Amino acid sequence: MLRVGVNGYGTIGKRVADAIRAQPDMEVCGVAKVSPDYVAVGAAEAGYPVYAVDADRADEFRSIGIDLAGTVDELVAASDVVVDATPSGVGADNRPLYERHDTPALFQGGEDATVAEVSFNARANFDEATDADYVRVVSCNTTGLSRFVAPLEENYGIEKVRATLVRRGGDPNQTGRGPINDALPDPVSIPSHHGPDVQTVYPELDIDTIGLKVPTTMMHVHAVNVTLDDVPDDVSDVRDRLRAEDRLLLIPDYAGIDGAGTLKDLALDAGRPRGDVWENCIWEESITLEGRDLYCMQAIHQESDVVPENVDALRAISGHLTGPESRTLTNETLGIGLGRLRGREDLTLDRQTAD
Amino acid sequence: MLRVGVNGYGTIGKRVADAIRAQPDMEVCGVAKVSPDYVAVGAAEAGYPVYAVDADRADEFRSIGIDLAGTVDELVAASDVVVDATPSGVGADNRPLYERHDTPALFQGGEDATVAEVSFNARANFDEATDADYVRVVSCNTTGLSRFVAPLEENYGIEKVRATLVRRGGDPNQTGRGPINDALPDPVSIPSHHGPDVQTVYPELDIDTIGLKVPTTMMHVHAVNVTLDDVPDDVSDVRDRLRAEDRLLLIPDYAGIDGAGTLKDLALDAGRPRGDVWENCIWEESITLEGRDLYCMQAIHQESDVVPENVDALRAISGHLTGPESRTLTNETLGIGLGRLRGREDLTLDRQTAD
Numbered sequence: 001m002l003r004v005g006v007n008g009y010g011t012i013g014k015r016v017a018d019a020i021r022a023q024p025d026m027e028v029c030g031v032a033k034v035s036p037d038y039v040a041v042g043a044a045e046a047g048y049p050v051y052a053v054d055a056d057r058a059d060e061f062r063s064i065g066i067d068l069a070g071t072v073d074e075l076v077a078a079s080d081v082v083v084d085a086t087p088s089g090v091g092a093d094n095r096p097l098y099e100r101h102d103t104p105a106l107f108q109g110g111e112d113a114t115v116a117e118v119s120f121n122a123r124a125n126f127d128e129a130t131d132a133d134y135v136r137v138v139s140c141n142t143t144g145l146s147r148f149v150a151p152l153e154e155n156y157g158i159e160k161v162r163a164t165l166v167r168r169g170g171d172p173n174q175t176g177r178g179p180i181n182d183a184l185p186d187p188v189s190i191p192s193h194h195g196p197d198v199q200t201v202y203p204e205l206d207i208d209t210i211g212l213k214v215p216t217t218m219m220h221v222h223a224v225n226v227t228l229d230d231v232p233d234d235v236s237d238v239r240d241r242l243r244a245e246d247r248l249l250l251i252p253d254y255a256g257i258d259g260a261g262t263l264k265d266l267a268l269d270a271g272r273p274r275g276d277v278w279e280n281c282i283w284e285e286s287i288t289l290e291g292r293d294l295y296c297m298q299a300i301h302q303e304s305d306v307v308p309e310n311v312d313a314l315r316a317i318s319g320h321l322t323g324p325e326s327r328t329l330t331n332e333t334l335g336i337g338l339g340r341l342r343g344r345e346d347l348t349l350d351r352q353t354a355d
Numbered sequence: 356m357l358r359v360g361v362n363g364y365g366t367i368g369k370r371v372a373d374a375i376r377a378q379p380d381m382e383v384c385g386v387a388k389v390s391p392d393y394v395a396v397g398a399a400e401a402g403y404p405v406y407a408v409d410a411d412r413a414d415e416f417r418s419i420g421i422d423l424a425g426t427v428d429e430l431v432a433a434s435d436v437v438v439d440a441t442p443s444g445v446g447a448d449n450r451p452l453y454e455r456h457d458t459p460a461l462f463q464g465g466e467d468a469t470v471a472e473v474s475f476n477a478r479a480n481f482d483e484a485t486d487a488d489y490v491r492v493v494s495c496n497t498t499g500l501s502r503f504v505a506p507l508e509e510n511y512g513i514e515k516v517r518a519t520l521v522r523r524g525g526d527p528n529q530t531g532r533g534p535i536n537d538a539l540p541d542p543v544s545i546p547s548h549h550g551p552d553v554q555t556v557y558p559e560l561d562i563d564t565i566g567l568k569v570p571t572t573m574m575h576v577h578a579v580n581v582t583l584d585d586v587p588d589d590v591s592d593v594r595d596r597l598r599a600e601d602r603l604l605l606i607p608d609y610a611g612i613d614g615a616g617t618l619k620d621l622a623l624d625a626g627r628p629r630g631d632v633w634e635n636c637i638w639e640e641s642i643t644l645e646g647r648d649l650y651c652m653q654a655i656h657q658e659s660d661v662v663p664e665n666v667d668a669l670r671a672i673s674g675h676l677t678g679p680e681s682r683t684l685t686n687e688t689l690g691i692g693l694g695r696l697r698g699r700e701d702l703t704l705d706r707q708t709a710d
Contacts (some may be wrong), residue, residue, distance in 0.1 A: 014624065037611035042624040056635040064609055172573075173620040175613050181536040218527075219617065254419055256392035258530050261572065268629040269369065269397040275623060275630060 002026035002318050007072060007094065008051075009033045009043050010304050012108060013085030016310045017048060018273060020083075022333045025321075026314060027186075029079055032072040036060040051075040064198055076101045081317055083310055084108065091115060095134070104132075104317050106310060111353060119200035121146040122312035123247065126323030129316035134229055137309050141165055141220060142197040144280050144300035149198070149205065151241045152294070154164070157229030158191025159292070161207035164223040171303055172217045179215050184212040216261035218276070220300040228292045235289040242282060246331050247308070249279040250287075260299055276304035276338050288334065308334060315320030357673050358380035362408075362427060362449065364388045364398050366526055366658050367463060368440030371665045373628060374404060375438075377688045380676075382668060384434055387427040391415040406430040431456045436672055438665055439463065444445030446470060448483070450489070459487075459672050461665060464494025464552070474555035476501040477667035477685075478602065481678030484671035492664050496520055496575060497552040499635050499655035502603060503579060504553070504560065506596045512584030514647070516562035519578040522548055524658055527572045534570050541568040573615035574632070575655040583647045590644040597637060601686050602632040605642075612638075615654055622685070631659035633691050663689060 002025060006017045028292040030049035033040045036057060041064060043050050049069035052058050061068050069075070071211045076082055076097055081104045084091040087336050088110025095115060098105040116136035118129045126147045129135045138146065144333050145163060152158055170177025187193065191331070192211035199205055232238050233317040242248050257266060282297040288295045308330045315326040330336070364386040372383050382545070385404035388395045390680045391412060396419060398405050404424035416423050424430070431437055431452055433578050436459045439446040452468060453460040462470045471491035473484045479501045484490045493501065498694025500518060507513055522541070525532025527586060542548065547566035552558055588594050598605050606612050610620060623630040636654040663685045670681040671681045 010513070035611065036609065038617070038621050039611075039624065041610070042621070045625075172616040175616050240561070254391065254415075255388065256394075261527040261530050262393070266393050266397070269394065270400075273623075273626070 002314060002320075003029040003078065004079045004314060005010070005051075005075045005082045006048075007040060007075065007082055007084050008086035008090070009048075009050075010085065010087070010108065011173070012306065012310075013083070014039065014042065015304055015307045016041075016083050016085060016275065019307050019311050019334060020314070020329075023329070024333070025329075026311075027341045030069055030075045032075050036064050036066065040064075042065060047286055051288070056134055063272065073097070073101075076163055079103055081105065083314070098113045099132075105134055106313050106317070107134065107136045109137060109142055109306065111136055113197070113200045120195075120309065121201045121317065122309050122316075122323065122327050122344075123147050123150045123225055123245075126219055126312060126316050126326070128135065129313060131267070131319045132317060134311050135317055136200075137306050137313050138197060138201060140300055140302040140305050141194050141222070143305050143309055144200045144220070144222060144298065145194070145198050145207075145209075145224075146234075147245065147280050148222075148242075148282075148296075149202065149207075150299065151227065152226055152228065152286075153202070153205070156203060156232060156238075159227040159229050161195075161198075161205065161227075162225040162304050163194070163207070163209045165209055165211045166221045167193065167211060167213050168216045168218060168220055168224065168302055168317045174217070179213060182214055184213045186211055216260065218264055218301075219281075219303055221260070222298050223253060224298065226271040226294045228294055231292050232289065235287060235294075238294060239269050239284065239287050242287070246327065246336060247279045247305075249277075249281050251281055252340050253285045263299055263301075272335070274304070276307070276312060277301035278308050278334065292306055308336060357562035357669060357675075358384040358433065358435045359431040360384055360406075360437045361386040361403075362430065362437050362439050363441035363445070364403075364405075365414075365440065365442070366392060366528070367661065367665075368438070369586065369643065370629065370631065370659055371438050371440060373401070374666050374685075374689060375661050375669070378666060378684070378690070382682075385424055385430045387430050391421065392590060395419075395421060405626050407682065408495060421665050428452065428456075430672045431458050434602050436460065436669055437686050438669070443449045443610070451585075453489075460489055460493045461511075461668050461672070462489065463546055464497055464661065466491055467554070468555045469571065474552075474571075474595050475668045475671065476556045477671075477678065477682050478502050478600075479556045481667060481671050484668060486674045487672060490668050490672055491555075492661050492668050493552060493556060494549075495657040495660050496522070496577070497583065498650065498660050498664055499544065499575070499577060499653060500549070500553050500562075500564075501556045502635050503577075503597075503637075503651075503653060503708060504557065504562075506582065506600055507581055507593075508557070508560070509598055511587060511593075513560060514580075514582040514584050516550075516553075516560060517580045518549070518562070518564045520566045521566055521572045521576045521578065522566060522568050523573060523575055524568050525572055526658055529572070534568060536570055539568045541566055555633070571615065573619055573656075574617070575638075575653060575657055579650045579651055579653065583649055586647050587644065590649075593644065593649060594639065594642050601682065601691060604636050605630075605639045606636055606641045618654055618656075627690070629659070631662070633659050633663050633689065635660070639660055663691060 032051040082230040091107040116134040191208040196211040387406040447463040471489040546563040550564040642650040
């Protein structure tokens with residue numbers, strides 16, 4: 001039983017903690033939190049031992065009924081592995097702490113790739129992280145792109161990827177973020193950092209990305225073009241290969257799902273925890289082949305698509321399961337590709353057969 | 356066991372169906388749906404018998420794997436009571452259908468008050484609906500205002516209510532609604548229809564309301580002023596009386612909950628189905644007394660605050676429980692005032708005691 005400490009209990013940390021708890025081979029030995037706010041109360045009520053990042057604020061935690069289990073230093077000492085889910089840049093500052101305790105750690109995609117030995121995506125390069133001490137789970141956007149290119153690279157070969165990332169301005173609880181009413185070239189320099197970030201997973205891949213930020217909080221949307229080496233006989237061949245991927249969800253035309261609002265509504269109807277959408281959501285109708293140029297649009301839930309990847313990265317670090325074993329176990333325990341969303345996908349297949 | 360048919364399985368209908376299913380004294384005998392979309396698939400996967408509103412579309416339902424149980428006419432025939440959760444105005448058109456079958460029905464607040472004998476709020480006038488055949492559950496905003504004024508009217512008397520309703524433009528899945536970037540006087544005439552609508556529940560109440568629409572989808576926010584007849588000794592007296600109400604949730608200052616985004620995040624963290632917030636959410640710090648003038652701001656979750664009211668209205672119609680019995684049972688089964696949100700409220704009390 002792998003004992004995992006979660007340092008940073010925000011949007012990603014709380015989701016990763018719940019996902020770890022759902023696994024049979026690992027447990028959460030505690031979570032570290034800076035602020036004594038509603039999220040901290042949620043951690044305590046969820047039964048996680050809460051450790052203070054800032055020992056000086058212990059009284060504030062106590063005043064809202066949270067008995068601290070100790071300091072973040074003690075959490076690291078008690079952990080076999082730490083998931084660092086602190087804000088971008090803080091993770092790098094924390095690495096000496098983990099080194100001091102000789103404790104392996106996962107970092108998130110907001111950190112520079114140099115923070116860790118390996119930049120990780122479970123579908124693309126699980127084995128590279130096996131037995132590594134420090135692993136960086138790439139960002140939500142890089143995860144979404146890596147998952148999408150994996151079956152294309154393997155089946156057709158890829159000459160070049162060009163992707164426009166229409167990014168959400170902030171998460172639903174980030175009320176201080178913008179833009180309120182603009183579409184910002186962000187970053188304005190091209191290629192954006194996302195392309196090179198995908199290359200930390202796929203070093204040989206030729207990929208350029210352009211980033212924008214728009215006034216939504218729900219999901220990113222990618223407009224993707226992949227120029228393939230080998231042309232499939234028909235676009236349906238591509239569709240079938242994408243559909244066969246556990247962490248890609250094809251949105252059928254009939255469903256009336258026209259954006260992130262309806263996607264989230266679907267996930268909430270299906271009883272997904274926090275309405276999370278762990279899979280890339282690809283609009284089936286958008287999958288188009290023009291010569292060697294493949295196009296599609298996909299929605300990426302920035303709050304949750306890296307959650308199963310963190311779980312798999314923990315198993316890569318500990319080395320007790322292979323990539324396929326880990327991905328299958330993660331999918332089964334979380335309900336990825338097996339729950340009601342998948343049911344809908346199967347219905348599409350039925351409908352297509354009937355047509 | 357009350358057999359309830361739900362006619363209209365959209366934002367409200369699907370939530371009411373799930374709430375009915377959670378009750379020990381009633382069951383969903385079927386739901387009627389117009390469109391064979393993702394919500395219809397969700398109904399079938401949830402195990403509800405699905406009836407077609409439009410018999411001509413039966414083949415479309417079948418093509419996505421939904422075996423219809425029959426037509427909406429057959430659903431009404433099979434029901435002891437119908438909850439009409441169709442879009443505004445359609446409910447009135449449906450009333451002859453219910454009359455033809457001699458089946459009592461609930462309507463929603465989008466209908467004119469004339470659609471039913473009684474306009475209903477569980478806290479305010481449960482007994483008026485006892486044994487009525489047709490009852491209208493008032494709208495989300497009217498429900499929120501009625502719940503808020505109830506304890507004030509009973510304890511202090513009310514001279515006048517003035518409220519500004521900053522309304523969400525549409526629900527998260529209503530991607531065709533606006534405004535995108537404006538604050539619209541809506542309706543521009545004053546008072547808005549909301550004040551008179553509260554008077555369908557409290558005929559003697561002097562209340563004026565002003566309505567606006569803004570570019571949010573998550574919750575309405577009310578800025579409320581109540582001029583009281585009798586002045587409480589201290590604002591804490593008002594706070595305590597509001598806190599004692601099951602369907603009012605006071606948001607403590609420490610929590611870091613600054614708007615609807617964090618409120619929804621809290622509800623999702625707490626595992627609430629669909630992240631629903633059935634209670635009025637009143638910012639504790641906003642509760643202010645200036646002479647006889649009481650002020651506060653409250654958030655109202657337009658998708659869900661009427662759900663427990665629908666459940667209670669069903670019991671009023673059937674007459675087998677009293678108002679307090681029904682409200683308690685509804686609260687317990689859904690987790691209103693008992694779940695983790697309430698836990699946070701109790702923590703506030705602890706903190707205040709410690710101060």
